[in-house]
Amino acid sequence: MPLKAIQDYYPEQWSHCYGCGSLNEHGHQIKSHWDEESGETYAIFQPQTHHTAIPGYVYGGLIASLIDCHGTGSAAAASYHAAGRSIDDNGPPLRFVTASLHVDYIKPTPLGPPLELRGAIKEIKGRKVIVNITLAANGEITARGEVVAVQVPEHWNPIDG
Numbered sequence: 047m048p049l050k051a052i053q054d055y056y057p058e059q060w061s062h063c064y065g066c067g068s069l070n071e072h073g074h075q076i077k078s079h080w081d082e083e084s085g086e087t088y089a090i091f092q093p094q095t096h097h098t099a100i101p102g103y104v105y106g107g108l109i110a111s112l113i114d115c116h117g118t119g120s121a122a123a124a125s126y127h128a129a130g131r132s133i134d135d136n137g138p139p140l141r142f143v144t145a146s147l148h149v150d151y152i153k154p155t156p157l158g159p160p161l162e163l164r165g166a167i168k169e170i171k172g173r174k175v176i177v178n179i180t181l182a183a184n185g186e187i188t189a190r191g192e193v194v195a196v197q198v199p200e201h202w203n204p205i206d207g
Contacts, residue, residue, distance in 0.1 A: 051077030065115030117193025120165035
């Protein structure tokens, strides 16, 4: 049985995101995982033919979306870890939104092979987490990103506003 992803622990009201929401049947539904050994996160995403930019290459907007959602998931996992909490505990959920997203496209990303995302936590400071992300195809880094994620207030419900 595959390990549950960070996003699999999101409460229902946090599971509608186009990039990582498990309840969004039209979305990417990326699945990020915490690597206890390295203290980093990883995700594998298989782009489809409709994710094309020009024939043979992945659309840059998809790459940005993957970096964005992997970054906020990474921020959540790192915050649980830093607080000494298990991601599946019954305490208030630690959820993040993107405050800033920066993506550098290093080289064209081929359409076909699975894409591997790796997230390294750069800083945790209060409600802010900065995550550096790499995206690779066939073992070659094709994009790098930085996500500044901010923890949403405990009382904020995305469905009610």
